[in-house]
Amino acid sequence: MDKKRIAVPLVCHGHSRPVVDLFYSPVTPDGFFLISASKDSSPMLRNGETGDWIGTFEGHKGAVWSVCLDTNALRAASGSADFTAKVWDALTGDELHSFEHKHIVRACSFSEDTHLLLTGGIEKVLRIYDLNRPDAPPREVDKSPGSIRTVAWMHSDQTILSSCTDMGGVRLWDVRSGKIVQTLETKSSVTSAEVSQDGRYITTADGSTVKFWDANHFGLVQSYNMPCTVESASLEPKYGNKFAAGGEDMWVRVFDFHTGEEIACNKGHHGPVHCVRFSPGGESYASGSEDGTIRIWQTGPLTHDDTESVAANGTVGKVKVSAEDVSRKIEGFHIAEEGKTKEKESE
Template structure:
């Protein structure tokens, strides 16, 4: 067993069911934030640097499969098995709007300009809601070849990226025509798709491989085989020189982007890892697992062995806030049923 460069994470408790999605906000004047989606129906907001719990969004009646924050971390969105996507005030926890669907909603994503919310799921329909007119009917783009698993915007909101739960490949949809203009071919269904911070790469996880695609010309740049089935991968956003991957064997592995060499290996979860994401500055990364915890790991800094490391820090919802700026920003936080 390879224990090279093992670090001890911050352990964020609070969810009572598996954590299936994570999303970091960009850096804001108040720092950056991390939202987690769980099968327990309650997305949670945390300080992205410390892992301190800020609030819980209450209102869904089923598993929450996807979550995201807008560019300024002022609003959150979530997609649920209760046939709805919800828009939340990230400062107060209030539900701002609920968008009804006819089946399970699996993915959601804010547009870069924050005016639109994109959703998709078992109906095989992309829906685009105008957040300036939330009661207006959404634009619907049909003919997805399968149940939608992941969604993302790229090219300044001119292109939509989607993958399916039951077939391989990533589809690129042109927003103007509503048609598929390109497909990134994979053998297995893509369980994670991420657009890099600089807009150069699309990072995908499918089966036991992690692939990097040119986000402008759509060619395959690199493909690396993983030692297990991976569910998620993320490219370091600042330098783009390393990436992480997590999956069935409960490890989170850190790799060199250019060579594919493994440079770090972290274990702490007690169940498969469903999602991994780098923080906006690349100094840490988060993982969400079947075991119901979120763990935040430092990127190759700090102690290198369990023996020399401090005990893991717990950051559950009953923990008093320690980040002054977050406490100040969220002092009026409340949540609604």
């Protein structure tokens, strides 16, 4: 029996349509949080450790393609097919700002200092909104060569990273000049681009390869061929010794960063995996799927060589214990006022 394949995830229900984006907040004094985007138009906020639902942000009229939280997890942002990007109060669920666009917003990202919101989408324009002056027109960076799929901030908000839906490569923009200063070439379009927590690496998924780039010198560090077309990949943030990837074969796999060897293979989703993200401490990773669920997979106790990975050695008992420990730890912790944000039931 292949022990690698035994893993018991926390399964988070609530979305009635595919989950297309996930974002973990950094660790805050209140713990860390997970926000999800779905085609059901209602982003959801959860406790990052337990997956427990906290609240739903209601107001979008179309599929939500992208979500993020600011550094303190006090505000959330979402980009939608209803041609808006919205900023929300993450404590109450109230809509703070709605920024109109001329087409679908596919990507959004808060700057590190939390004062700016970056958006991109079908219009091929990167926009920077000053959240201290939300009524002021946004700054528009030069036109992207293609429809924008992902965006991220780098280098203490001095550089913007973007990828396109209809062409390969990752473009790096100088925020001051608004010009592309570097292009990281890929054969297929980049469906996922993540800047590592320590700022050292850019992790990209394009077609059936996962690549790691030096975020400061822009050289290619590693490139691994995957068993299928992958839509998303995420580097473990604490030691950087492994990464998770998911895609069209519905499996969520974990690989060794240095060798590309498969460490774990988790089955459970009933549709393609659209997004995979590691939690900020690396003790778990979340996957979102076409099946409308989010699954949170424990990695087990973190060590440098990570020999005790729960998913790898199949010790199911450890998963249960850690889930119980976690729920005990955060018992009595509430972030949303009751009644303010209600979970939408699946229709």
